Amino acid sequence: MRRHVVAAAAASLLLAGCGGAADTQQPAGSQQPAAKEKVTLEWWHILTSDPGKGIYAKWAKDFEAAHPNxxxxxxxxENESFKSKMATQTASGKAPSVFTTWGGGVLRQQAEAGLVKDLTADAAPILPTFSTAAMAAYQIDGKAYAIPTDIGMVGFWYNKKLFAKAGVSEPPATWSAYLDAVKKLKAAGVTPIALAGKEKWPGHYYWAYLAMRVAGLDALKQAAETKDFTGPDFVAAGTHLKALADLQPFQTGFQNASYSTPSGQAAAVSNGKAAMELMGQWAPDVQKSSGKGLGEDLGFFPFPAVEGGKGAITDAFGGGQGFAVGADAPAEAVEFLKFISDPARHREAITNAFALPVIKGTEDAVTNPALKLVVENLTGASGFQLYLDQAYPPAVGQEVNDSVAQLIVGGKTPEEVVKSITETAKSE
Structure with a gap:
């Protein structure tokens, strides 16, 4: 059952001409400036590695310097820990002052429960600076409930040397060619794919993309509305994923592997122990922080087309990150969003490769060749689908993750996967 709460009281009044709390009244003729009310902003984010983690810490210090109160x-x-802690926090009827959001169904539920602030008026000066695509996931019924900090897409990040060793001369453009590449890699003694099976969300990328390629974007949208995922195309998506899993393409112990740890998915690719991973635009940064890094040997290609499918290879799957403001957060929380949305700071995020452009006019800051490929694919995208575990209500998204994880290890059939997702959707 969704938990509805009453929105918190209005935030502190702004100082005349600035963004702090109201002045304390001074004696007549006093020349001493009024002390501002002390404010603590709780900022929750998921950038667990540098340079992003360090740069965010620096921005916080810079904001404190500019706002001494x-x-x-x-x-x-970490991603899953964040989701778990946020669920506990919001169940109490509260949200942090500023917190990471991926938008979609989760943000909608938080908005409907009165847990997040409508930023349409308060952030009006900066909203037009964001691209339409970047803002899409954070707008609900014409109102803005978060601001974007990153946008991108999921695709295959691969080791060019290992592909060459296996005789894979070019990135596969079709699903059958992809399966052939996996077989060639195995035959060459190379682990084809690294997967963080313990965390589940990386595995759902495969089923989601296959559903897009086989059924098409419109079918996914319709299924979300009708709450019925039992159609033959969705079963076929699971069948294709089972065919991949049957090849045993993942690293040993993948079921217990995390994503960003020294022995996890990103490190396996970064250290040359696996040829590729299906991951978002943040992959190069996490690979570098968790392993040796591939440098110029790192390549990128979009998820292949499925022969006979209704979806196009130019349809992208992904999203980005943004920040929402808790409903009872002080006015300084919105000022903080404006502060970190300054184009110069966004360029700093882009040049340090932990964000792609969401602010108009910053596209030229992308210099990393691999990330330029992501930007090119996004620019030419014919359609876009937000991560399913964010696009759908939380319980449905979690069921997608759980059921797909079971499919990958042989615990569920393709038919059982879509049945479980449908039953969860109808119970919402």
């Missing part, structure tokens, strides 16, 4: 308390959490 404000203390920014940062909580950094």
């Amino acid at each position: 404000v203390t920014v308390k940062i909580t950094v959490l």
